[in-house]
Amino acid sequence: MSSLGGSQFKQEGPARGRPRSEAVERAIVEGVVKLLEEGVPLAELSIERIARTAGVGKATIYRRWSGKEELFVDVVRTAEPPDPELPGVSMRDDLVALLEQLRRRGLMTRSSALLHNVHAQMKSSPKIWAAYENAVIGPRRRLGREVLRRGQENGELRTDVDIEVLHDIIVGPMLVRAVMRPDAELPDGLAEQIVDTLLEGVRPVSSPPA
Structure with a gap:
């Protein structure tokens, strides 16, 4: 079965x-x-x-x-792995949860010949890929952007950062490893490493003490 x-x-x-x-x-x-x-x-x-x-x-x-x-x-x-339950404690933790799901999805696609084959065939069928985009990829992207918007509202993220661009910057490294580089490693802790590395440059800068 x-x-x-x-x-x-x-x-x-x-x-x-x-x-x-x-x-x-x-x-x-x-x-x-x-x-x-x-x-x-x-x-x-x-x-x-x-x-x-x-x-x-x-x-x-x-x-x-x-x-x-x-x-x-x-x-x-x-x-595929189920969409994660977001911790909701911080933008950082929510982003890690989202990337971890992509990491596990990449591992499953590599280990399942059937899933790998089906994904390849889906991409050659515009109607099926459009349905997958609408039902799965689109909602995941919207969720990621919403996490970043909450981060701006909560002061965890600079307000001048373009949400669309930042989302792609955060998700991109995991997708490259999971999809475009099947030989690349997807080790435990990779989601945390990607998120923490990127957030260092987009957090608000505290004003120096007077």
């Missing part, structure tokens, strides 16, 4: 049709995983084929997902 089997499935927006059944959803997601493990490309995975593999009707899938793209996003999301 795939390691995705025990995951919980989340969907934003109002529920469609009958009440959700976690067992049914698990069977559908595992059906997709089974087909992917057999080497079936994403482009050849039809809702009809997924339904047949999962032992459900096509209508059962459409009651839970609007289409193949949304279903694939949930499949990938269940294989």
Whole structure:
């Protein structure tokens, strides 16, 4: 059985049709995983084929997902580390939590041939990648920017710093190691090292004593 089997499935927006059944959803997601493990490309995975593999009707899938793209996003999301619960104590600690999730996601992608393959295929499908961007990447970016805005409001971050640019500067080093340099190490403590190194230059400067 795939390691995705025990995951919980989340969907934003109002529920469609009958009440959700976690067992049914698990069977559908595992059906997709089974087909992917057999080497079936994403482009050849039809809702009809997924339904047949999962032992459900096509209508059962459409009651839970609007289409193949949304279903694939949930499949990938269940294989990734869950989004972190932010400590909410300081901007620094929240940023470390966000980067740690990216580090663990990078480690999982490297260790899972299936996840690595699916990510590669998703990028070649504009519709699926757009769905992933909208449902996963976009909300994560908004959360990171919100942490930085709170840092400015709390006096932890200079108010003249561009939030958009700083977010990319903070996230960039981890993404480079996790995505663009598969040979680079992702050691414990890397999230803290990146955040602490960068924050040294963007903290407000205390006025010298008179």
